[in-house]
Amino acid sequence: MAEKERQRLDKVLAHMGLGTRKEAKKLIKERKVEVNGELAQDPGLHVRPGQDRIVVNGEPVEYRQFVYLMLNKPQGVLSATGDESGQVVVDLLSPNYQSFHPFPVGRLDKDTEGLLLLTNDGHLAHRLLSPKKHVPKTYYATVSGTVTQEDVEMFRQGVILDDGYRTLPGCLKILRSGPESEVELTIYEGKYHQVKRMFQAVGKKVTYLKRIAMGPLTLDNTLKPGEYRELTEEEITSLRSLSQ
Template identity: 70%
Template sequence: MADKRQRIDKILAHMGFGTRKEIKKLMKTGVVKVNGESVNNPGHHVYPDRDVIEVNGQPVVYREYIYLMMNKPPGVLSATEDRLEEVVVDLLEPEHASFDPFPVGRLDKDTEGLLLLTNDGKLSHHLLSPKKHVPKTYYAVIQGKVTEADAEAFQQGVTLDDGYHTLPGELKILTSGPRSEVELTIFEGKFHQVKRMFQAVGKKVVYLKRISMGPIRLDPELELGEYRELTDEEVALLKGTANTET
């Protein structure tokens, strides 16, 4: 927590100034100051919210958490590490990666769109809690004609291939034909849920993109693979969603 004493090297590493080893070398040069005094001991403890920390004369503004919105590209795993495949945190700049953020929930490898990343475990837990029923909306292209009968079925919840009966979903048909375009809002996050829901009504998802999660909509300015920090207003909206009792 920011109001507790922490090692200066840990704080500087957290803020993206390098590895602990690099920071140890940096501190030997005398460029790190705490409350105007040079500090060369990496184990020196400070209060990040009270003490004035400077590196090369520039103040270090400490923050504990980071909140990011990414337009996840297809082919990238919603994970923090994988031995063989590229993961979403590989797309982050060092200044953001230093916070060790993780994806809030998952998108399938071939699914694109809105993915939130944070190191705020409490917020992530609340957003993913089945009790919260946080809505997630997807745009999908479906092989086959999607009908009002499908919308009614989703409204009742459908039974997946493992026997699980989903919560009601809200299906909006944008176009209907050999290939249909839809928006689907679900309130839980079972494995491959959108694909399996359409499978339950005899249809196949050929393209899937998440466009919103709770009160946060994907920024249309973000190209695939791009991301940005959430605004203070967006963070407040997310925290409001998480704190809502259901």
């Protein structure tokens, strides 16, 4: 690793999820941190993340550059990293994950639940969100109004939204049809309020919306709203292959 890639020890400790920079400095001051077998005394000591052996409280700690989290986003929480008007998804994370400064990949409306990917891997996020990739996103929805096979065909052809834009073809699956219908819808783009506007275009209203899949990721049904977990290596690999 090049000399210019060395980083301050307190910054590295914070990035490794061991607290804030202030808390990392306290660990060093309390003589609880070793680097390559020697007691660290200076928070400004420059180390090589991933190469130098760092031990805290007698336990070696592993440096990670990126973190990948699957969140079951609850209603009422904004898909953002900060907002003065309300709670954001990053607020749901523990401090050790917040220290990685993850951000949501794409957005879910405030009243929409379900699968949201959070990461600090900007390259992966950019590739997944690229309009050229047409990454599929699948939603479960309850809809006020009877969803018909005619609607299925209209969605298959792409519907014209209120601003005149014709969507890419979507795959609409009717789970239950009636005064209140249940459906699954897969779309390949991410226009503003797109699912709601697509049903509005056919004279119906979405009353509940939950994203259940994005690309190769399927929402872990053991996660309650507001809960999250790290992606498995297999899930990360599948996302990377999709974004190449």
